[in-house]
Amino acid sequence: MRRPITMKKLVQAFVSLIIATSTFGGVTSVAAKENTPAYKIEYQDADSMQSVFTKELHKKYANVKFKKKTKNVSVYESKNYKVKVKDLDIDTVGKQTVSIEGKNKNTNEMHSAEVSIKVEDTTAPVITCEDTITVEQNEAFDINRYVSLNEEGTVTVTKNVDTTNTGTFTTTIKAKDIAGNVSKKDVAVNVKKDFYQRIADAALAQIGVYQDCTMLVTNSLAAVGINFHGAPAAYLSLGPLTNNPVPGDICVYQGHVALYIGNGQAVHGGWYGNQTTIYSVECNQPFIGYVHVNR
Secondary structure (H helix, E strand, C coil): CCCCCCHHHHHHHHHHHHHHEEEECCEEEECCCCCCCCEEEECCCHHHHHHHHHHHCCHHHHHCEEEEEECCEEEEECCCEEEEEECCCCCCCEEEEEEEEEEECCCCCEEEEEEEEEEECCCCCCEECCCEEEEECCCCCCHHHCCEECCCEEEEECCCCCCCCCEEEEEEEEEEECCCCEEEEEEEEEEECCHHHHHHHHHHCCCCCECCHHHHHHHHHHCCCCCCCCCHHHHHHHCCEECCCCCCCEEEECCEEEEEEECCEEEEEEECCCEEEEEECCCCCCEEEEECCCC
């Protein structure tokens, strides 16, 4: 058998209703309820407050968009409605209590509420990187040189790239922001021969070609995008002299040039009746020095 509702309980219920919801001069105000789950708001996304407006004010506030923030008040507007939010900080993760006030621009009808929100960062960082990364053989590979993120975070690769061998290798970039959100991107890493080795290889590819010594060097330099041709001594202008030559350096003589390929050997043009051939760096032409070409 149900017990009758006493007058005391009715009064208590009525007082609670007045505290929770009050209307003064056309303004409906709702106080924050204890133990009510906080609304989840996305970190640095002011417009994620829209769901709060529709539930706490009125569904007609669904189309308001963030316009500006002055001090501690964020302003949202649509054609017919305006909302002011006090003490909202979307740049700080965690729980907050904010005051919202909505106004119908045409009728001046107003609604207000105090609500609990929880700002959460649930969006993974955006990785910006080329699909194919090109590096030179034996170059130290640092993925951070090729990747940028839209927010603070760390970047690693799931598989290290060995640049001692040439070829195309695959790895996965892993980006993690300070909130722990993770994004991934698969990339190809093209390891090509280094700058100077490509010059030496271009010289070797011309073995047997009938040409003078300057054209041999000019054609070899073209393989790395250097367009230059001149008398043998003119090639001294392309870089400093070195006592520690590497394959791809230019051997300059009085009246002659060649391309160093290592182990005391060079590719010479204009040899044996303008033929291109491999011969010792030491030849019958007075040697001036090795030129390490500027990149």
